[in-house]
Amino acid sequence: MKLVSRSLLAVVISLFLLSAAATPASSAGFKMGFVFSMTGGAAVYGASQKEGASLVVEQINAAAGSGLQIVAIFEDDASVPQQGTNVFNKLINGDKVDMIIGPTLSNTAKITDPIAQKAGVPVLAVSNTISGITEIGDYIFRDSLTENVVIPHTVKIAKGKLGLKKVALLYGNDDAMTKATYEVFKKVLQSSGIQITSEQTFAKGDRDFSPQLTQIKAQNPDAIICGALAEEASGIISQARQLGIPKTVRIIGGNGFNSPGLIKNAGDAAEGVIVGAAWNISSTAPLNVKFVNDYTKKFNRAPDQFAAQAYAGVQIAYQAAKASGGGSDRKTLRDALAKIKNLDTVLGRFSFTEGRDADHAGIVQEIKGGKFVVLGN
Amino acid sequence: MNLLLQQLINGLFIGSVYGLFAVGYTLVFGVLDMLNLAHAAIFTLGGLIALWLVENAGFSIWLAFPLTTVVAGVLGLLLNQVAFAPLRKRSDSQFSGLISSIAMAIIFEAAALGLFGARSVRFPVGTVAVHAWQIGGITITSLQVGIVCVAALLMVILTLFIGRTRTGKAIRAVGESERTATVLGINVNGIIAFTFFVSSALGGAAGILFGLYFNNLTPDMGRSIELKGLAVIILGGMGSIPGAILGGLAFGLSEVLTVAISGTSNLRDAVAFGVLFAILLIRPSGLLGRGKTREA
Amino acid sequence: MDYLLQFYAIYGSVINFIGINALLGLSLNVTLAAGMLSLGNAAFAGLGGYTAGILSLHYKLPYAVSLAGGACTAGIVALIIGLPVLRLRGVFLAMATLAFGEVVRLAAVNLNITGGAEGLTGIPQATTTWTIYLVLAGAAYFIAVLRRSRLGWGLMSMREDETAAGSLGIHITYYKVVAFVVGAMLAGLAGGLYAHLNYLITPRDFGFFIAVDLLTYNIVGGIGVWYGPILGAATLTALPEVLRGVGVTAGPIRMGINGLILLLVILFLPNGLASLFSGKRSAAVKAATG
Numbered sequence: 001m002k003l004v005s006r007s008l009l010a011v012v013i014s015l016f017l018l019s020a021a022a023t024p025a026s027s028a029g030f031k032m033g034f035v036f037s038m039t040g041g042a043a044v045y046g047a048s049q050k051e052g053a054s055l056v057v058e059q060i061n062a063a064a065g066s067g068l069q070i071v072a073i074f075e076d077d078a079s080v081p082q083q084g085t086n087v088f089n090k091l092i093n094g095d096k097v098d099m100i101i102g103p104t105l106s107n108t109a110k111i112t113d114p115i116a117q118k119a120g121v122p123v124l125a126v127s128n129t130i131s132g133i134t135e136i137g138d139y140i141f142r143d144s145l146t147e148n149v150v151i152p153h154t155v156k157i158a159k160g161k162l163g164l165k166k167v168a169l170l171y172g173n174d175d176a177m178t179k180a181t182y183e184v185f186k187k188v189l190q191s192s193g194i195q196i197t198s199e200q201t202f203a204k205g206d207r208d209f210s211p212q213l214t215q216i217k218a219q220n221p222d223a224i225i226c227g228a229l230a231e232e233a234s235g236i237i238s239q240a241r242q243l244g245i246p247k248t249v250r251i252i253g254g255n256g257f258n259s260p261g262l263i264k265n266a267g268d269a270a271e272g273v274i275v276g277a278a279w280n281i282s283s284t285a286p287l288n289v290k291f292v293n294d295y296t297k298k299f300n301r302a303p304d305q306f307a308a309q310a311y312a313g314v315q316i317a318y319q320a321a322k323a324s325g326g327g328s329d330r331k332t333l334r335d336a337l338a339k340i341k342n343l344d345t346v347l348g349r350f351s352f353t354e355g356r357d358a359d360h361a362g363i364v365q366e367i368k369g370g371k372f373v374v375l376g377n
Numbered sequence: 378m379n380l381l382l383q384q385l386i387n388g389l390f391i392g393s394v395y396g397l398f399a400v401g402y403t404l405v406f407g408v409l410d411m412l413n414l415a416h417a418a419i420f421t422l423g424g425l426i427a428l429w430l431v432e433n434a435g436f437s438i439w440l441a442f443p444l445t446t447v448v449a450g451v452l453g454l455l456l457n458q459v460a461f462a463p464l465r466k467r468s469d470s471q472f473s474g475l476i477s478s479i480a481m482a483i484i485f486e487a488a489a490l491g492l493f494g495a496r497s498v499r500f501p502v503g504t505v506a507v508h509a510w511q512i513g514g515i516t517i518t519s520l521q522v523g524i525v526c527v528a529a530l531l532m533v534i535l536t537l538f539i540g541r542t543r544t545g546k547a548i549r550a551v552g553e554s555e556r557t558a559t560v561l562g563i564n565v566n567g568i569i570a571f572t573f574f575v576s577s578a579l580g581g582a583a584g585i586l587f588g589l590y591f592n593n594l595t596p597d598m599g600r601s602i603e604l605k606g607l608a609v610i611i612l613g614g615m616g617s618i619p620g621a622i623l624g625g626l627a628f629g630l631s632e633v634l635t636v637a638i639s640g641t642s643n644l645r646d647a648v649a650f651g652v653l654f655a656i657l658l659i660r661p662s663g664l665l666g667r668g669k670t671r672e673a
Numbered sequence: 674m675d676y677l678l679q680f681y682a683i684y685g686s687v688i689n690f691i692g693i694n695a696l697l698g699l700s701l702n703v704t705l706a707a708g709m710l711s712l713g714n715a716a717f718a719g720l721g722g723y724t725a726g727i728l729s730l731h732y733k734l735p736y737a738v739s740l741a742g743g744a745c746t747a748g749i750v751a752l753i754i755g756l757p758v759l760r761l762r763g764v765f766l767a768m769a770t771l772a773f774g775e776v777v778r779l780a781a782v783n784l785n786i787t788g789g790a791e792g793l794t795g796i797p798q799a800t801t802t803w804t805i806y807l808v809l810a811g812a813a814y815f816i817a818v819l820r821r822s823r824l825g826w827g828l829m830s831m832r833e834d835e836t837a838a839g840s841l842g843i844h845i846t847y848y849k850v851v852a853f854v855v856g857a858m859l860a861g862l863a864g865g866l867y868a869h870l871n872y873l874i875t876p877r878d879f880g881f882f883i884a885v886d887l888l889t890y891n892i893v894g895g896i897g898v899w900y901g902p903i904l905g906a907a908t909l910t911a912l913p914e915v916l917r918g919v920g921v922t923a924g925p926i927r928m929g930i931n932g933l934i935l936l937l938v939i940l941f942l943p944n945g946l947a948s949l950f951s952g953k954r955s956a957a958v959k960a961a962t963g
Contacts, residue, residue, distance in 0.1 A: 041597075086914065093682035110872075179790065203643060242509060
């Protein structure tokens with residue numbers, strides 16, 4: 001018995017050591033590491049991101065033929081920083097990737113990105129929307145439009161079209177992104193002279209919003225401003241209508257709302273919901289139309305903003321790799337990234353700002369007839 | 378006034394779902410003196426399986442509901458066979474049973490994740506026809522009423538069953554003392570298996586109702602209710618079915634009112650667990666419970 | 674040598690986490706060995722971690738002082754809630770400590786001083802692998818000595834049968850409180866180390882699921898010996914990486930394997946993996962299987 005168990009242990013340990021030793025032979029090509037949350041709380045978003053990314057990698061490689069190929073390594077950070085750290089270390093030191101795309105959650109990024117910065121590996125965030133990410137260092141880039149850019153535009157358009165005078169605020173206070181949404185909304189609302197009737201919060205994973213919504217209903221606001229991710233958003237929207245809050249009281253959300261999954265889950269209740277976002281699914285730009293069609297054909301559902309930003313991220317990265325001779329030198333790759341200007345992507349024409357953030361205007365959408373349409377320009 | 382009334386209705390509604398869920402927990406505890414932490418995972422699987430039947434097999438919810446409830450019960454039998462029965466002869470069976478239920482919970486959740494994916498899903502629109510009634514300034518939906526009725530019905534049936542039928546009496550006997558029950562000729566193992574069946578069936582039913590109302594089913598949806606369920610049965614008294622029902626309602630009400638008053642849902646849980654903590658210190662047997670709760 | 678450096682570069686963080694998880698597992702072992710199903714150690718680690726973090730960050734105290742501060746805070750809180758709570762038995766104690774854990778976590782989410790839901794950021798990164806393993810070695814030694822001491826024997830006899838132990842003159846409540854406080858302080862220390870490892874500590878790091886994890890380390894590794902929790906922590910922390918190495922990525926399979934391991938251990942190896950090495954199998958299992 002002892003012999004069996006001891007040898008079993010030896011086998012396990014050697015497997016472990018072997019996996020470290022087996023650093024893959026450096027294959028020619030542009031090596032990209034993708035860190036998405038495939039399990040845990042953010043799995044819903046990670047799944048979209050992986051689909052978007054794998055689609056574009058497939059397409060680019062097919063088109064490139066004997067040219068520069070992308071070698072994609074997908075890893076799961078389980079929505080926790082601990083795993084994110086492990087994965088970043090593995091990708092940087094073990095697989096020796098040229099750059100990393102991700103991680104899904106801003107909270108994780110705050111811990112993992114400094115690792116990449118220190119090691120001189122470029123990181124392109126495709127879903128982090130809080131402040132303090134690109135400030136980590138000059139190797140950190142982002143193509144996901146922050147709430148700081150999206151929301152002022154949203155409020156301006158909504159106020160103009162709807163004549164808002166007083167609104168209620170409802171947001172998730174245990175997630176960096178929804179909290180950022182709330183903070184920016186509050187600032188903008190106050191400077192626009194719109195009165196806030198109350199501020200209510202909820203936590204991630206909550207399903208019952210009737211207490212908060214009942215209070216809000218009694219306050220008779222012109223609109224409900226919501227900082228939530230798609231999961232909670234669909235619940236909030238359905239329950240608001242179920243409680244009898246009329247459709248004339250619009251529900252307005254930020255980046256988190258920009259998901260066809262929301263329309264599917266909230267059903268009819270989603271009519272009239274206003275979404276400030278970075279990506280317009282119904283844009284007629286040819287690249288976007290092709291993306292939406294290809295994605296829908298391959299995965300049997302329409303893409304959401306997470307998929308779109310991941311897709312664009314790879315487009316941007318590949319462009320930089322081509323411009324820097326294959327991307328194998330991380331420093332020249334970083335410089336090439338910084339120089340990206342007016343690149344045609346599914347997000348529209350894309351450039352980086354001085355601070356390596358996404359430089360394009362946000363859009364304001366409305367859900368009409370079960371689809372996202374542009375509310376104003 | 379309307380506001381308060383509406384909140385009370387909200388609370389009663391969610392409370393009845395909690396009660397249904399907690400009843401399953403307390404049933405197993407009453408009989409086996411053991412916490413089945415896989416109950417929440419069966420809750421989740423109940424909701425997801427019913428969804429699958431409605432969406433992919435085209436069943437109507439009226440058929441899917443009882444069918445899934447039975448399937449959940451069978452899962453409970455499986456749970457008992459694999460994780461609890463082998464451990465019953467051990468001296469530390471309470472503890473090891475707890476651990477193996479945790480292990481099974483992880484396995485069930487992994488199965489849910491593997492079979493249904495991480496995305497949140499909902500019952501197709503039109504699964505249940507929903508009418509909203511506006512009485513005064515208060516809104517009640519037919520779905521809410523339906524869910525409360527089904528939950529109440531199940532709980533009444535269970536209480537009558539335990540109180541009046543022979544099997545019910547046998548269950549209570551085994552709960553009192555396994556040895557005496559054996560002497561009396563009761564098939565203890567069979568009764569225990571049956572208890573698991575009923576408990577898990579109820580848990581699965583609660584999952585379906587929960588899924589129908591909130592329309593947000595994920596593989597980890599059991600987690601949010603798991604801790605609450607435990608708190609409910611402690612509040613109501615471990616092993617007492619009326620206690621679980623009362624506890625569920627009380628819990629639902631306190632949750633809703635806390636959120637309504639404070640405007641945030643964070644305090645809600647803090648209040649709930651604070652109360653739970655206080656109860657454990659002052660009167661661990663809960664509102665209606667019995668059973669040895671202290672050592673010294 | 675080069676190979677070792679390479680190994681460390683990839684797996685350094687895993688090695689660190691193994692060390693911290695082992696320390697946390699050990700802290701729970703003290704109470705488990707006495708038969709107390711306390712699930713509050715994750716919360717104590719959180720208390721210790723946040724305190725240490727706040728001391729370092731806001732009061733700019735030296736690292737060692739912050740760590741000590743964290744451990745002491747955890748110990749004091751344990752003393753305060755221990756006295757009333759430890760009278761409860763089995764499952765009720767578990768529930769009470771879980772409830773306590775949730776209250777601590779929710780406090781961390783809601784208070785400003787703890788940075789709210791995003792946690793405390795900007796903590797100086799002072800923990801190194803050496804620090805962790807030095808502390809772990811010290812703790813393991815301490816536990817080993819404790820087991821052989823009079824206190825240790827008292828605790829273990831309480832696990833067997835509390836009433837009998839009491840009648841033998843063992844001062845039950847006193848021993849229970851001591852075990853509880855010692856465990857809490859170790860957990861608080863681990864929390865402090867963790868806080869200084871990655872600049873950041875968040876409420877999610879110390880919730881209900883972590884508490885369950887700590888329990889799992891002990892069960893899988895074995896409660897009866899001092900190296901049990903270390904073995905359990907090492908195995909379960911390294912498992913995702915090993916699985917990754919053989920191509921099993923995260924997802925339902927990895928989760929399922931975690932559950933399966935726990936199930937197999939509790940069914941067939943109730944004294945944990947450690948019993949494989951010491952050849953001891955639980956008398957209870959032997960009796961049941963004949």
